[in-house]
Every structure is written in C-alpha cells, then in structure tokens.
Amino acid sequence: MTWTLIVLVLLALVIWGFYISWRASRLDRLHNRVEAARTALDLAMVRRSSSAYELASSGLLDPASSLLLADAVRRVKEAGQADRDLAESDLTRALRATLGEPGLRAELEGRESAKELLEEVDAAAHQLFIARKFYNDVAARTMDARRRPLVRVFRLAGNAPQPEFFEMDDSIGDTATLS
Amino acid sequence: MRIGIACPYSWDVPGGVQQHVRDLAEALIDLGHDVSVIAPADDDKPLPAYVVPAGKAMPVPYNGSVARLAFGPISVARVRRWVKEGNFDVLHVHEPTVPSLSLLACWVASGPIVATVHTAMRRSRVLLATQPVMRSALEKIDGRIAVSEAARTTLVEHLGGDAVLIPNGVSTRRYRHANPLTGWPGEGGAIGFLGRMDEPRKGLAVLLRAFEILAPEREKLRLLIAGPGDGDEQSHRLPPQIRNRALFLGEVSEEDKIRVLHSVDIFCSPNTGGESFGIVTAEAMAAGVPIVASDIPAFHQVLRGGSAGELFPVGDPEALAATAARLLDDPARRAELSVAALDAVASYDWEVVARDVVSVYETVVLGRATVEVAQ
Numbered sequence: 001m002t003w004t005l006i007v008l009v010l011l012a013l014v015i016w017g018f019y020i021s022w023r024a025s026r027l028d029r030l031h032n033r034v035e036a037a038r039t040a041l042d043l044a045m046v047r048r049s050s051s052a053y054e055l056a057s058s059g060l061l062d063p064a065s066s067l068l069l070a071d072a073v074r075r076v077k078e079a080g081q082a083d084r085d086l087a088e089s090d091l092t093r094a095l096r097a098t099l100g101e102p103g104l105r106a107e108l109e110g111r112e113s114a115k116e117l118l119e120e121v122d123a124a125a126h127q128l129f130i131a132r133k134f135y136n137d138v139a140a141r142t143m144d145a146r147r148r149p150l151v152r153v154f155r156l157a158g159n160a161p162q163p164e165f166f167e168m169d170d171s172i173g174d175t176a177t178l179s
Numbered sequence: 180m181r182i183g184i185a186c187p188y189s190w191d192v193p194g195g196v197q198q199h200v201r202d203l204a205e206a207l208i209d210l211g212h213d214v215s216v217i218a219p220a221d222d223d224k225p226l227p228a229y230v231v232p233a234g235k236a237m238p239v240p241y242n243g244s245v246a247r248l249a250f251g252p253i254s255v256a257r258v259r260r261w262v263k264e265g266n267f268d269v270l271h272v273h274e275p276t277v278p279s280l281s282l283l284a285c286w287v288a289s290g291p292i293v294a295t296v297h298t299a300m301r302r303s304r305v306l307l308a309t310q311p312v313m314r315s316a317l318e319k320i321d322g323r324i325a326v327s328e329a330a331r332t333t334l335v336e337h338l339g340g341d342a343v344l345i346p347n348g349v350s351t352r353r354y355r356h357a358n359p360l361t362g363w364p365g366e367g368g369a370i371g372f373l374g375r376m377d378e379p380r381k382g383l384a385v386l387l388r389a390f391e392i393l394a395p396e397r398e399k400l401r402l403l404i405a406g407p408g409d410g411d412e413q414s415h416r417l418p419p420q421i422r423n424r425a426l427f428l429g430e431v432s433e434e435d436k437i438r439v440l441h442s443v444d445i446f447c448s449p450n451t452g453g454e455s456f457g458i459v460t461a462e463a464m465a466a467g468v469p470i471v472a473s474d475i476p477a478f479h480q481v482l483r484g485g486s487a488g489e490l491f492p493v494g495d496p497e498a499l500a501a502t503a504a505r506l507l508d509d510p511a512r513r514a515e516l517s518v519a520a521l522d523a524v525a526s527y528d529w530e531v532v533a534r535d536v537v538s539v540y541e542t543v544v545l546g547r548a549t550v551e552v553a554q
Contacts, residue, residue: 064278
C-alpha cells in the first residue's frame, strides 16, 4: 500500500519535472527568437541608415537636404543604447521631410542612379517597419510567458535578459509613394 | 550697390539671426543701397517690401533639435530665380552651414559672396562641412564675417582661414521712444533690470540685496524686473515686508522690453561676468536711461570708463546701493548720464555696423562681375 503510494508520488514528480523542463525549453526558444528578431531589427536599421547616407552623399539632392540626411545618419551612428530610438526616429523624420518635399520626384525623374537609391531607401524603410513589428510581437509574447507564476517560482527564465519593446517613429509616410 | 541677403530661418519666427538680417537690411537701405532678402516665409503673410518669400519652412530634426528650415527642389528653384532676377553686385548669406536657404544660395550662385557666421559652431557640424557637396558650396565664399569672437575662433579653428569681426549693432532708433508701463516709474523712484533671473552671472542677487539696503529709507522706491525665470522664487529672496515693492514680469515681448526701459529712473546691470558686449546695457543706453553697471570689462568699455554711466565694484551690493542712492537724489546727474549714454551708444548703432559691412562688400566686388546663377 505505502509502496504503491510512493511509486505514484514519484511518478507524479517525474511527470511534473518533465512538464517544467518542457516549459523551460519553450521559454528558451522564445528568448532565442527575441534575439534573432533583435538582430534582424538591428540589421534593418543599419541598412536604412547606410542607404540614407548613400543618398545624402550622391550629389543628387540639394546640399541642404543632403546635409539634413547626413546629420541624421551621423546622430544614429553616435547614439548609444539609451537614445538609439530617438536618433532612429529623427532619421525617419529627416527622410520624411527631405524625400517628401514636393517636386523632388519630378526633379529626379529619368535618372537611373536616383531611382535605384530612392528604391533602396524605401525598401530599407519598409523592412525596418516590418522587422520592428515582428520584434515587438515576439518580445510581447516572451514578456507574457515570463510573467506566468510557474516561470517566476521556478525561475525558468534563468539569466536571459528581460526583452524590451523598441519604440520609434518608423511610419513611412510620403516616402512610400516615391518608389 | 545691389545686395542680395539670404536668411536661413523663418522670417515670422523671432530669433537672433532674423533680427540681425532685418536690422542690417534696413540700415543698408537707409544708406541708399538696393537690398533684397530671401527668407522662408508664407506667401500670404504680409512682409516688408524688401523680403522675397521662399515658401514655408519645414520642421525637421537637425543638430539635436527641431528646426524650421527650407530645402528641397522648390526652395532651390526659388533661390535660383531670386539670384537670376536680382542681378546683385554681392550676395550675403547668413549661417551658411545651416541646411537652408543660405547654403542653397551659395550652391546655385557664382560671383562675389560674403558669409556671416553667428553662432559658435560645434565640431560635429563642421565635420559634415567636409562633405563634397558642402565643400563645393562653401568654397565659393569670398569674405567671412563673424559676429562674435567665439564665432570667429571656432570658424578659424575648424574651417581654417580667417574672418572679420563685426558685432551686432543696436537699433538705437527703436529704443529711443516708448510709453512707460502704467503707474511707472512713480514718485518714489524705480530701478530696472532685464535678463535671465536664474543665471547667477546676470547678478540679480546683487541687485536684490542692494534693494534690501535701500528699501527701509526710501519707502516708495520700487524694482521692475523682466526676463526669463521664476519670478516667485526670486521674490522670496527679499524680506516679506518689501516683496510687494518688486514687480517680476517674467519674459516680455520686444515691445514691452522697450517700455520697461522707459519705466524706470535707473537701469541696473549688476552682471558678475560672462558678458562680451552687454547688448541689454547698450539697449538701455539707447533708451536714454541712466545706467548703474558693475565694473566688468565689457561695461567699462561701452560706458566709456564711467562717463556714460556709473560703475560700481563687481558683486558689491553696498556699493551698488550707495551709487543708486546718489543718483536717485540727483536728477541733474541723471539727465547728464542720459545724454552721455545716448552719445556713447551711437557708435554701436546699426548704421555704423552697416558701413563696416559695406566695406567688406566693396573689398570682395573689386574687379568682379555681378552675381549670377552658376552653370
């Protein structure tokens, strides 16, 4: 009788252990996905700022527009972890302001290099928009998973850093119509 | 001379550069020159006859804040047309390193070009100036003017070359007449102060302490204080029984600033340092108010060593109180100082400054064709 009970309890404990380890590995997978999404987001930001810099130094824009873009890109490069979102948002606004200027498209019409550069900036901005959406999505799910009582009690998240949302102004606005 | 001036910032937004361009243009017109200013401005807003609007300025992040600037193909087209139709002998651009009309004007024009640098530039902006597109525009500048020693130093250090120092002028005419604020200065006398209340080097604390010394014996003496800062906080530095005799106006409009100057018997500049010229003191002199100022080099110079205004030892409230008391009791001396101040400030008038600027123009146009649209 007591043996049966002991076996049953042990069995229950083993099943419980398996369940917890399954939960832990699921959380681990989420953390890996956050990291991957973050890398994709970083790459998208780098792609956007280098395409903006290329456009700024192409000599196709007037010097005032070029300077505004180059200044915004330089600020992105100099920004630290804490003010990166602000610098990236400013680059978005600088792109919107310069490429959204009326007459710009007509001015660059028929110049093959201009078309390529504008398309690249636009594609990079689109990619950034998508990458940020995906990153914030998986970050939200990971945060949600980390809030579960079981995860908190057994510290299943281990040393994995708590993901944070990346908030910035990445609305493409007028530049979307330029490609 | 036909002079084309490019202003990078919105005409309808108040600012130091716009004010400078306006005063310079009007002084040049008074000297008999033909002046056209291009500036970002709405087409439908009323503008002085000499201003050509280049369209609305766009808010855009630049150099760490949001600035209203003009750029893009439409601005370029308007600047080009302005240069073409203007047939200028000389083109004068202000702040050419700001991404706006001045830079565009340098870019589209060829011929004699003069540039005025207003602010001390930070290194970051200068690094950008080495970009090819910027360099080709800035290389066309024949003569550089700096409005302050700080602006000149940064320009020389970072861009190389040299610049002529021509400081801002004082539009003495604008300060000469105004109606005092209602009830001021009053029979008991009034002392005035203009400037940032919470900037220690402006020396408001010295004046408040001196007022504390004067107040018990002069029951109707009052203080009139205007400038950015928290007036309530400052008034609590005075003993409660005399607080109601000090009026803290906070920041005032240009128009009210002139009225403040005409509302007091004595204007006090208690600065403890940091002034390179003392524009506020010069403006008070232009209003003809007797001045009591601390004996820092800038005031010593503008007040002609004390003959155009009383000087007191820097940061000494007792000395300030004694000097002010003597002046308050001596209307004849006040009248004398008023005349001397008006006379002294005349050498800082825009007309004098504009003549200096014209001699820069004359130097760069020698043997040159007029300004044209670059090919």
